[in-house]
Amino acid sequence: MADICGPPGNLEEYDSYIERMREDQYPMLKDTLYVDHAGTTPYSKRLMDCFHTDMMANLAGNPHSASPSSQRSTLAIDGVRMQLLHHFKADPEYFDLVFTSNATAAIKLVMEAFREQEGGFWYGHHVDSHTSLVGVRECAKEHRCFESDEEVEVWLNDESVEAANGMSLFAYPAQSNMNGRRLPLEWCKR
Numbered sequence: 001m002a003d004i005c006g007p008p009g010n011l012e013e014y015d016s017y018i019e020r021m022r023e024d025q026y027p028m029l030k031d032t033l034y035v036d037h038a039g040t041t042p043y044s045k046r047l048m049d050c051f052h053t054d055m056m057a058n059l060a061g062n063p064h065s066a067s068p069s070s071q072r073s074t075l076a077i078d079g080v081r082m083q084l085l086h087h088f089k090a091d092p093e094y095f096d097l098v099f100t101s102n103a104t105a106a107i108k109l110v111m112e113a114f115r116e117q118e119g120g121f122w123y124g125h126h127v128d129s130h131t132s133l134v135g136v137r138e139c140a141k142e143h144r145c146f147e148s149d150e151e152v153e154v155w156l157n158d159e160s161v162e163a164a165n166g167m168s169l170f171a172y173p174a175q176s177n178m179n180g181r182r183l184p185l186e187w188c189k190r
Helices: 011-025 045-057 068-087 103-115 131-139 149-157 159-163
Strands: 121-126 142-146 167-171
Touching: 011 045, 103 121, 103 131, 103 167, 121 131, 121 149, 131 142, 131 167, 142 149
Parallel strands: 121 142, 121 167
Antiparallel strands: none
């Protein structure tokens, strides 16, 4: 019998493993068809049990205060921040990680920072972008929707892009909510 840490190798055992995991870890999905996984991921029983145990055993406080409960929260947040930076191989000397309530709040935070730039900013987004990304165009001085990956490639290879006046922002989803297709992560580097 496979444990919860990893599925077995063959398909029949894998199916059985998934069914057991669903019954054990996701009892709220019993007799349910859940299709909003991209919008909100179901929480596992194990996660909720661990969270409950931690919350009942410890007092969490405002991470910006000096009390013991606040310092505990600060240490937990800083620990998660460092783990994520390490996971993404992002040197904390050059990168920071900002926690927001959701992706839309994060997008709004970036958009507001760009909106404050003198002279405005240029904005481009991929056609597969979520409405939160598309909405940023309303605050841009100029904007463009890239209708295909090929259009993005041509734009990224255009040397005159760097010479554009003012600030520029290009956004795209790592995975399309519309069709599930994954877009090239190397665009970020370019």
